[in-house]
Amino acid sequence: MKILFYCAWGIIYKELLRFVKQKSRFLSALVRPLLWLFIFSSGFKMALGLAIIPPYETYITYETYIVPGLIGMILLFNGMQSSLTMLFDREMGSMKILLSSHISRNYLLFCKMFATAIVSCIQSMAFLFIAYCYGIEMEIWAYVLVLPVILFTSIILNALALFISSVIKQLENFAAVMNFVIFPMFFLSSALYPLWKMKDSSVFLYSLSSYNPFTHIVEFIRFTLYLKFDSSLLFIIVFLFVSSLSLAFMGYKSKKTGSK
Amino acid sequence: MKNILSLKNISYKYEKKLALNNISLDIKEGSFFVLLGLNAAGKSTLFSLITRLLNMQEGEIKINDYSLKAYKKALCSIGTVFQEPTLDLDLSVRQNLYFYGCLKGLSFKETLKSIKEEIDKLDLHSSLDIVVRKLNGGHRRKVEILRALINQPKLLLLDEATVGLDVEARFEILKYIRNLVKEKNISVLWISHLFDEVEPSDALAIIHKGEILEKDQLKNLLKKYNKKELKELFAYVTREEK
Numbered sequence: 001m002k003i004l005f006y007c008a009w010g011i012i013y014k015e016l017l018r019f020v021k022q023k024s025r026f027l028s029a030l031v032r033p034l035l036w037l038f039i040f041s042s043g044f045k046m047a048l049g050l051a052i053i054p055p056y057e058t059y060i061t062y063e064t065y066i067v068p069g070l071i072g073m074i075l076l077f078n079g080m081q082s083s084l085t086m087l088f089d090r091e092m093g094s095m096k097i098l099l100s101s102h103i104s105r106n107y108l109l110f111c112k113m114f115a116t117a118i119v120s121c122i123q124s125m126a127f128l129f130i131a132y133c134y135g136i137e138m139e140i141w142a143y144v145l146v147l148p149v150i151l152f153t154s155i156i157l158n159a160l161a162l163f164i165s166s167v168i169k170q171l172e173n174f175a176a177v178m179n180f181v182i183f184p185m186f187f188l189s190s191a192l193y194p195l196w197k198m199k200d201s202s203v204f205l206y207s208l209s210s211y212n213p214f215t216h217i218v219e220f221i222r223f224t225l226y227l228k229f230d231s232s233l234l235f236i237i238v239f240l241f242v243s244s245l246s247l248a249f250m251g252y253k254s255k256k257t258g259s260k
Numbered sequence: 261m262k263n264i265l266s267l268k269n270i271s272y273k274y275e276k277k278l279a280l281n282n283i284s285l286d287i288k289e290g291s292f293f294v295l296l297g298l299n300a301a302g303k304s305t306l307f308s309l310i311t312r313l314l315n316m317q318e319g320e321i322k323i324n325d326y327s328l329k330a331y332k333k334a335l336c337s338i339g340t341v342f343q344e345p346t347l348d349l350d351l352s353v354r355q356n357l358y359f360y361g362c363l364k365g366l367s368f369k370e371t372l373k374s375i376k377e378e379i380d381k382l383d384l385h386s387s388l389d390i391v392v393r394k395l396n397g398g399h400r401r402k403v404e405i406l407r408a409l410i411n412q413p414k415l416l417l418l419d420e421a422t423v424g425l426d427v428e429a430r431f432e433i434l435k436y437i438r439n440l441v442k443e444k445n446i447s448v449l450w451i452s453h454l455f456d457e458v459e460p461s462d463a464l465a466i467i468h469k470g471e472i473l474e475k476d477q478l479k480n481l482l483k484k485y486n487k488k489e490l491k492e493l494f495a496y497v498t499r500e501e502k
Contacts, residue, residue: 002365003364003365004365006361006362006363006364006365006366006367007362007363007365009362010358010359010360010361010362010363011359011362011363013358013359013362014348014351014355014359017351017355018348018350018351021350021351022350092344092345092346093342093343093344093345093346094345094346094347094348096311096313096340096342096344096346097342097346097360097363098363099312099313100311100312100313100335100340101335101363102331102332102333102334102335102336103332103363104332108363
């Protein structure tokens with residue numbers, strides 16, 4: 001037990017150190033959603049009318065609507081950045097230290113995802129604080145409850161990112177991931193607009209978005225921020241958690257890390 | 261004397277290319293064992309199999325009497341230095357050591373305590389709080405060796421540990437490792453392609469194109485083939501009949 005504890009602590013310690021040392025990473029992770037909140041939403045809110053949809057019980061501003069989606073954006077990009085780091089570590093050789101450990105590889109990978117999720121939590125809370133100062137206020141319990149939800153959903157996205165990093169053979173291919181995975185995942189979701197709006201313009205895109213795991217993650221965060229509970233959402237999230245972890249573990253099972 | 265590492269009938273293929281062909285080796289406790297071979301001889305593949313970076317295809321590996329199938333017990337008694345640099349360049353030496361110590365189940369305090377003596381021997385005390393990126397190649401290697409000693413290993417595996425270093429740094433590191441064998445009875449598997457790193461009393465295996473061509477103490481092999489030096493012996497053993 002002691003070994004597992006220190007092992008988890010070591011990985012979290014390293015992730016936090018990297019986070020503290022790379023101030024630009026924190027800044028860019030924060031600036032990206034803030035740009036959407038302050039600039040994009042200002043231009044977009046007049047074009048998009050929002051009906052009352054769950055979990056909302058009244059009309060809300062567009063800025064309020066996109067806050068959960070922007071938290072999702074932080075988690076998504078942070079997960080991808082972390083897997084990019086792993087890819088870099090794999091190419092540079094430093095990942096060998098992890099993979100040749102006498103501790104279960106799955107446990108180590110889980111610790112890595114958990115450590116990234118902690119960093120995502122810090123970034124998300126900083127974003128929520130700025131949003132609060134901007135006038136988007138939630139109930140105090142929402143801030144408390146959303147923390148474990150962010151942690152949990154972040155692990156799902158980190159696991160997916162980890163799986164992608166296990167499939168990618170070269171660091172250079174990561175740019176393609178941005179175009180083929182991250183952006184479609186983000187835009188084909190309810191992060192920036194409700195899905196019924198999309199249904200009006202394309203049923204096909206609506207169907208794609210409804211199956212997008214990111215949509216469910218954003219909705220789970222949205223419901224929690226408004227202190228609402230949807231059991232079907234929880235079921236989907238648990239399913240996503242198990243399946244994404246399985247994918248990540250499979251991806252790194254007997255991973256060849258050598259240069260051959 | 262007990263075998264600390266035992267390889268039995270190891271074969272490995274990269275798709276259709278045979279990288280290792282029926283390798284069998286035993287490394288005795290407290291010995292300095294050199295695996296010598298040219299590039300692409302299969303040294304690093306063997307190293308990757310022992311450290312579980314690659315999955316076994318054929319054969320069996322035992323470390324300290326534990327089969328690698330029970331890797332949790334087998335791997336906890338080894339320390340490894342990889343050919344590629346594996347330190348986090350943006351962290352300090354101390355932070356790198358702490359991270360590795362945690363992976364071995366040690367607290368920060370226990371980590372430093374376990375290598376206190378070696379820090380002094382390697383003259384790394386003043387470098388502990390320096391970011392690795394600012395260290396030269398020789399110092400980085402020393403830190404990696406120091407790190408490999410954190411869990412008090414019974415077997416130290418070093419894959420081309422001196423590659424890219426100047427002669428002085430190479431022999432300083434080699435001398436330190438040889439002293440570890442003498443003073444702490446640590447067994448060492450030294451993988452190299454450099455002839456001048458092998459001494460007559462060293463146990464030696466010559467690997468070529470995925471096969472072990474000879475294994476014995478260097479002095480015995482020189483006698484057997486009636487050769488004066490290793491370079492000559494190596495050329496003779498690895499010659500290809502036309």
